[in-house]
Amino acid sequence: MGRVSYSNATGRVRNNAGLTTERIVTEALRIIDGQGLGRLTMRRLGDAMSVEAMAIYHHFPLGKEQLFDAIVEHITDVSPAPPRDAVAEDHTDEDTDPDAGAEEAPQDDRPWDERLRSWAHDYRAALLRHSGALSLMINRRPDTPSALRSQEIHYAAFEEAGLAGADIVRAAALLDAYVTGAVIQQVRLESVPNPQAPVVDGRYPHVAALQGTVLDADARFEAGLAAVLASVTAPAGRSA
Numbered sequence: 001m002g003r004v005s006y007s008n009a010t011g012r013v014r015n016n017a018g019l020t021t022e023r024i025v026t027e028a029l030r031i032i033d034g035q036g037l038g039r040l041t042m043r044r045l046g047d048a049m050s051v052e053a054m055a056i057y058h059h060f061p062l063g064k065e066q067l068f069d070a071i072v073e074h075i076t077d078v079s080p081a082p083p084r085d086a087v088a089e090d091h092t093d094e095d096t097d098p099d100a101g102a103e104e105a106p107q108d109d110r111p112w113d114e115r116l117r118s119w120a121h122d123y124r125a126a127l128l129r130h131s132g133a134l135s136l137m138i139n140r141r142p143d144t145p146s147a148l149r150s151q152e153i154h155y156a157a158f159e160e161a162g163l164a165g166a167d168i169v170r171a172a173a174l175l176d177a178y179v180t181g182a183v184i185q186q187v188r189l190e191s192v193p194n195p196q197a198p199v200v201d202g203r204y205p206h207v208a209a210l211q212g213t214v215l216d217a218d219a220r221f222e223a224g225l226a227a228v229l230a231s232v233t234a235p236a237g238r239s240a
Helices: 021-035 042-049 055-059 064-077 112-129 130-137 145-160 166-189 206-208 219-233
Strands: 005-006 013-015
Touching: 013 206, 021 055, 021 112, 042 055, 042 112, 055 145, 064 112, 064 145, 112 130, 112 145, 112 206, 130 166, 145 166, 166 206, 166 219
Parallel strands: none
Antiparallel strands: 005 013
């Protein structure tokens, strides 16, 4: 039975049963998406789940920074993990290999560029869905299992495209930078206009001439993605 605690401040019964890291991250993202990153506090998060804030520290003993890392891991987890066999009852031995019983990841037989396009669209969708957490993505190194899976997908695809060595690393970095940058630009363009924005006048003739041009965000992203993939795999884009 889950532990039940009582809040002296409110008199409300708070039930910690069913509290998991996944539930905490999901609820934290709900707050970020609806109210902004600045509104996320451990107390507010606990109130949203009807638990004491200290119950969250049982899952995230290092506090909010550890929670932020878990949020980044959740958002970037768009590449499928290899399936695993059910854990045997005797896997409590500390010397047990954590990867024992893991199966091979299902083979993706799609062409290399289709695999990368699929990842790019999934990653973009995740970033747009949780755009309030973009600052967390920018200020944290992608040292997570999901990031490593994505990197493996990128490197394997670019190797299949004919790249090698440093060219693969550069191509993967460019692809990641393009998707992240495209999302940041879209979020900026779709944000509330600044009422004190400068007037576009004769000092900016090129801007004035194209000011009324409206581009579809999805079409713009797809065109840019195609250009990135074409540029990094063209002979001119490879190291001599």
